[in-house]
Amino acid sequence: MRVDAEALARAAANEPPPEVWPTLREILPFLASPDPRLRDELAFGLLSDWVYERDLLVPSELRSLLAFARSEDGIRRGLGEEGTDNVFARSFAVLVIALALAVDNRTPYLTDEEFSQVLAATLEYAASERDLRGFVPGKGWAHAAAHVADALGQCVSSRYAAATESRLVLDALCSLPSRSAEVFGAEEDERIAIPLAAAVELGKLSLPEVARALEPGDDRVERINRKHIARSLYFRLERPDELLPVATTPALYG
Numbered sequence: 001m002r003v004d005a006e007a008l009a010r011a012a013a014n015e016p017p018p019e020v021w022p023t024l025r026e027i028l029p030f031l032a033s034p035d036p037r038l039r040d041e042l043a044f045g046l047l048s049d050w051v052y053e054r055d056l057l058v059p060s061e062l063r064s065l066l067a068f069a070r071s072e073d074g075i076r077r078g079l080g081e082e083g084t085d086n087v088f089a090r091s092f093a094v095l096v097i098a099l100a101l102a103v104d105n106r107t108p109y110l111t112d113e114e115f116s117q118v119l120a121a122t123l124e125y126a127a128s129e130r131d132l133r134g135f136v137p138g139k140g141w142a143h144a145a146a147h148v149a150d151a152l153g154q155c156v157s158s159r160y161a162a163a164t165e166s167r168l169v170l171d172a173l174c175s176l177p178s179r180s181a182e183v184f185g186a187e188e189d190e191r192i193a194i195p196l197a198a199a200v201e202l203g204k205l206s207l208p209e210v211a212r213a214l215e216p217g218d219d220r221v222e223r224i225n226r227k228h229i230a231r232s233l234y235f236r237l238e239r240p241d242e243l244l245p246v247a248t249t250p251a252l253y254g
Contacts, residue, residue, distance in 0.1 A: 003027055008042045020050050021061040028068055031096070032077065032089035036140025044092055051099050059109035062100050066118055069096040075125040087131040091144040094151045097122055101154035108159070115160040119168070122151050126172035132179060134186030145176045145184065146191035153195030156204060166204035169195060174213045177225030184225050193232035200237060207242045214246050 003011070003026035017023055030043035050056045057065065068074055074093030078086030097118060104110045110118070126148045133142045155161055156169045173192050177184070199205040214230045216223035230246035237243070 012042050012046055016050050020056045031092040034085045034139045040140055066100045069093040070121040079128050082131045087142045091142050091147045095147045098151040098154050105157050112160050119155050123172050145188040149191040156195050156199045163204055166199045170213050178222050183221055189228035189232045192229050193236055196233050197236045207240055211242045211246055
């Protein structure tokens, strides 16, 4: 089936076809569209509904979905660029990884080796993404920091993630505020705090080591971002004292 913009809108308005994977394969390129309706509302909306909410893919199809997300058409597309429309392809591909891992966390289908490959690709993306814009006027949400935090949250919740994998996730998440050109203004701090809280609550990371990883440096933007993440985590974990030194870091400017 060949899907154009009109067919995409019809698919979103109707019940899924008996075999959804052929249609989904045609929908995936729309995740790279700079048109927020096509990309976010229709294409990703369908993916979320069919892949996670309705659970319509079999394991082989979910593996194919993950392969797409990790490919040159997904999180590797233009990786390292800043200010280009390729950020939408990358950012929504990593959100596809989050969806596929959420399915695995609910109904296991990945092997340990397969999970390790997905984790490695997601960590590489988190360390390499340079375009951390939130909302792009006229084009909608890029939100790479929030989306990769969602994917890493599913990673740290995996049955295959132990302390070693969780520390890699911690390092990746704490690198994001160091690379942002601006103070996070679209609740990225909340999204980053969610997987950190999960790792602590699951006993995979201790709160003191998370607090140490969030300790701010001298850069103003990084300092504010880390403080905001610590504050989000502080309230999510019911105000633990270990986070107070970071959450109440003094400002460096008047």
